Amino acid sequence: MDYGRGIERRLFTRFTIGIPTTYLESGPNTENPSKTYDISIEGMCLLTNKGLPPGTRLNIDLKMVDTGETINVRGHSVWSSMLEPGKYRIGIKLEETKLKPIPIVLRTIKAQRKY
Numbered sequence: 001m002d003y004g005r006g007i008e009r010r011l012f013t014r015f016t017i018g019i020p021t022t023y024l025e026s027g028p029n030t031e032n033p034s035k036t037y038d039i040s041i042e043g044m045c046l047l048t049n050k051g052l053p054p055g056t057r058l059n060i061d062l063k064m065v066d067t068g069e070t071i072n073v074r075g076h077s078v079w080s081s082m083l084e085p086g087k088y089r090i091g092i093k094l095e096e097t098k099l100k101p102i103p104i105v106l107r108t109i110k111a112q113r114k115y
Contacts, residue, residue, distance in 0.1 A: 014038040014045075015105045019062050021046060026057035036062070037089055039101045043075070046090045051080040058092065062104065066111035071104070073097050 019036040023046070037045040046060075054077055062071040079091040 012040040014040045017105045022061050024059040044092045048088050051088045052077040066107050
C-alpha cells in the first residue's frame with residue numbers, strides 16, 4: 001500500500017458535517033469552542049481557533065442540535081494545519097469508542113433543515 005501524498009489511508013468513511021463542539025485539553029481546564037469538519041467511526045476533524053501539537057489528549061463534547069444532547073468522546077490530536085491565522089483544522093483519533101456517525105449526521109441534517 002502506498003502511503004504517499006494523495007493516497008487515502010483511512011479505514012472508515014468520513015462524513016463532512018458541521019456539528020458544534022467544545023473540547024478540553026488534558027492540561028488546562030478551559031472549554032474551547034469548535035466545530036466538526038468531518039466525522040467517522042474512529043476519528044474526526046475539528047475546526048478550531050488554535051493549533052494543537054500531535055498527541056494532545058482531548059475530551060470532546062458534540063452538541064446535538066435536535067435535542068440539545070451532548071455526546072462525549074475522548075481522543076488525541078494526530079495532526080494540525082493552519083488554514084489562516086486563528087483558524088485551524090485538527091485531526092483527532094478517537095480512543096476507546098466506536099462512534100456511530102451515520103445517526104449523528106442524519107440527526108444534524110434533519111435539525112438543520114428545520115431552521
